[in-house]
Amino acid sequence: MPRREKSIREIFSNGLLKQNPTFVQFLGMCPTLAVTKSVESALGMGAGVIFVLVLSNIAVSLVRNYVPKEVRIPIYIVIIASLVTVLEMIMKAFVPDLAASLGTFLSLIVVNCLILGRAEAFASKNGPLKSAADGLGMALGFTGGIVLIAFFRELLGAGSITIWGSLKLDLIPELYQVNILVQSAGAFLVFGILVSQINKYRMNKADRNEEV
Amino acid sequence: MELIAIAFGAIFVNNVVLQQFYGLCPFLGVSTKKSSALSMGMAVTFVITLSTIIAFLLYDLVLVPNNITYLSTIVFILVIASFVQLVEMFIKKFSAPLYSALGVYLPLITTNCAVLGVAIDTTVNGSKIFGVGTDVTLIMVTVYALGISIGYSLVIFLFSAIREEMDAYPIKRNWQGIPIALITAFIMAMVFYGFGGIV
Amino acid sequence: MDGIVIVIILALVVSIGLALLLSFASVALHVEEDPRLQDVTDLLPNQNCGLCGNPGCKAMAQSILDEDSRLSQCKPGDQEMRELIKEYLEEHPDESGEYVKVKM
């Protein structure tokens, strides 16, 4: 059957919500868990992913017709790696504190399965504009996902939300903070609970659709 | 003694999955069966150890002398990806049993952040792992990489054993699969915190 | 100007070396396999995330051909992907003319 071409808007919203990389596709879980100690780190990582994913999708889309199959993956990886390196240097130059707090995970955007995944799954089959839209949607969806996790972890674990040093919300007194949530292990817990609740919502919705 | 400390730290204290969050996708994905978890562990051990050695040699002999360490990420990933691809083709050609036990896991590992993560940590961020001012040697790097791999294999195997057991119990629909696996990983991570007290 | 010369030399050495290695290896180490395997692999997201329980997308493709895995096990894959694979397999029987039963 003939398939209707998706509009750019659909492609964008697909990544943002329907195929959300964090909660539906479970892509890029390493940074999802590692940089969600604070909202600020999550935002920084999100920005980095937006930058790399949009540009890498465009770049891959541009070269897609000239790449031999044998070296497809090395070439995509080199494109992504150089973008990440550029990003790393730019962040170190302009937002050094954030770059330090993201640590190795800034470099590891290279192997964030989301980026290579979109290059393979979408950009290598679509034009630059659509690829850019896909990259932006996916990256924003990813950012939203990790910021949500970071929000719960930082709020419940450290009692306050601090963004760029100045914007600080002190919400929970020390006595009631759940310290484990800002530790590494807490990431699994928060992420697990959030996924289960989102699953619940999606399943309820799917059930309702069936009834209708 | 120092090497034992490095290995112990890499296996338990800074466990690659539970503490450093490297290699999570396959950790959650390829852990539904003990047999595949075991294969995954072996494949990861093979790739991480060799890639780390390659990366360390490249870094020490090529990148640092030429003052181009900013190219680390690109060179490492390119070399590692090609290397893994070569090994995969090689195994596929010459040993079918080895391919099904190990080879099919290799492409998955190319984009496993644990591989690049360990390569970068032991070179560019060497002082973070081995202490500020330490003269990092190839043997230290190898021991660390092996330790990380063993830690990975250990955790993914334990995790798969737990998940196999869990299959026998009813779990609410919205918790099935990834969510309950994450909660299990949470509990395992808490357990591994205990090792932090040892070093 | 020394810096850029070193960078260019390194880039060329590494890329030419690896490219030669890979391209010859792809010939020397070529293994005959079901042509549908590569096609299905290409239809999968190729993110190699492992979340389907198979070690990578190629293994998932094999598993689909073996009728072991359901298409919905692929977390990153969407409805469109599932339909494309189903369509493809409905149109491509194996050498003996048998069709794969696709599990959604």
Add this chain to the structure above:
Amino acid sequence: MKHITIVVTLSIVVLVASVMVFFVEAWTTPIIDDYNFEQANLAKFEVLPLLEGSDSLEADLSYDFTGTSITEVIVIPGKGYIYTAEFQGFQSIITYMVGFDTNGNITGYKTLIQGDTPGLGAEIAKDWYKDQFPGVSINDFSEIDGLVGATITFGGSAASLSKVVDFHNSTFEGVVLETPAEKLARWKKEITIDNAVITDVSGDYTLSGGISRIEFANDGSKDVAVIYTVDFEGYAGIVEYIIALDLVTNDVIGLRIVTNEETAGIGSVISEESFQTQFDAMLQIDALNGNIDEVAGSSAPITYGALKGSLTELINFHKSAFEGEVIETFNEKILRWKNEITVDNAIITDVSLDYTLTDGIYKVELVNNGSTDVAVIYTTEFIGYNPSETVVYFIAFDLVTNDIIGFRVMYQSETPGLGAKIADDSYFVQFDDLLQADALAGNIDDLAGATITTGGLKTSLVDVVNFHKVEFQGEVIGIPDPVEMSDANLLLALPDAVTFTSVYGDYTYLEDILNIYEAKNAADEVVGYIYYGHVKGYGADNIEFLFSTDKVTNTVEIVILNDTQSWDLADEYANYDGSAGLDFNTSTWLENFEGTTLQMLLTTPVDTVAGVSTTTGAMISVIETIAQYHTDESIGGGN
């Protein structure tokens, strides 16, 4: 063609990527450097407020920072020093800057880069932490508080700062970092006199009590002090200290803890200066008695206790080595005690061999005051509450009044606080002048809760007093008159006899035998002898019996006279007819003896009966004793 495509494509992509990165690097590096420089300079003003815009902030590159984690030092002449250093936090490498003024105080601290956990390690960058630093001495920043729960990060900060201070002190303060040996040498001078010449004289002494070294401190003309190096076992490990004593006043001049393996924060507090200063000019008696102030708020009873014990031993050593005070050996103490309870300068002669010692008494000594023997000392032992160790004491009797003039316990291992009190001076006092009769009657203090011990002592005292009475007062003790027995009963033992005459007075008294009768028939011929004996059966029941030897038939006969419980029981068992398992084969046990001769009794022992072995065993024992006695005393020809 295909290969060429692959090579070309990959090369182009890699080349483009690398060149792009190269240019971005060239573009950003100066910005990164500028940024870092800018940040670093902002921080410099913060950590060293004396800075002015005109000061040069050039890093001084002439220093070797190996092993210090310092990355940069800036020297601003007359104003201070700014260090940049880094250390490993919990999750990231933390870079900080710290300023020192020329007086050795910290002027400011600032975390430059950190990536630790918010709420935990990341707190290191917060104001509450850095605000603690200004004004604190570089040599003691122990009052800087970290964050509980983030010890790796905050501990790392303190450790790193220590290294910076060490570097600073060795580089700029002219204080060469001491080796441990140099520090020890300095300490030895500190606790004695400046410019002391230290000489090791350990070889001249027999070292004991944990002392490993003895040294003299000489002021150039004479030895003024002695320094001991001592170690002791604390709670977690060995503690070594040096202590100096003045050779004129013999008081303590000073003390330093050299090595301390005690638990950090608990036993380790004895290394604190505030603890050690109390030993400056401490009186010897205070050191001896352990009158030391413990560090406020610390609870390290084992460490303090071990230190006090070590000090006591040390002072005693010093007293004997330098004050001519003889620390007694055990034997010397015993000799002193014996003099104390008798006369001074007593000449004590052991005369044990002249006596047959009994009842735990194992030594008898005569005390001569130079002309006559004035007292006798008995050394004896008894079992108190502790069943495995005896209490050994000696007691002196006046040879004129025969009353007790003194008592000392030489050795005991009774329960501390209870029975062990009998070794206390306060307990000895009552014996200084104790009437013999009171000792015999047990009129001594019962130690509350230790009546088993004092009970044992009382019994032992009775034995000693009785021994004394016999040997020194010529009294015959405990030989009661023969106990008469009715002819009717005697007839049971020797039915052939007519008359019975007691002949016990002609022979040696034996406790087991109450009387001995010579039995004659109507023709006035001796037909045999009857022993009236008694024995303690099970449960100390008294069993009385008659044992006869028939001169005519040459056989023996036993008659049990009384009807006590233990004998009844024994009799019942003994009447058992000898089924398997019982070691006698006649119908009743007593019949074992019937028809046997004295010789058989002495050569062929009769077996006891299982179940009543105490009673039958006692019987056998006493009958054999009597048989032996009969032979030994050759009664009626010993037959």
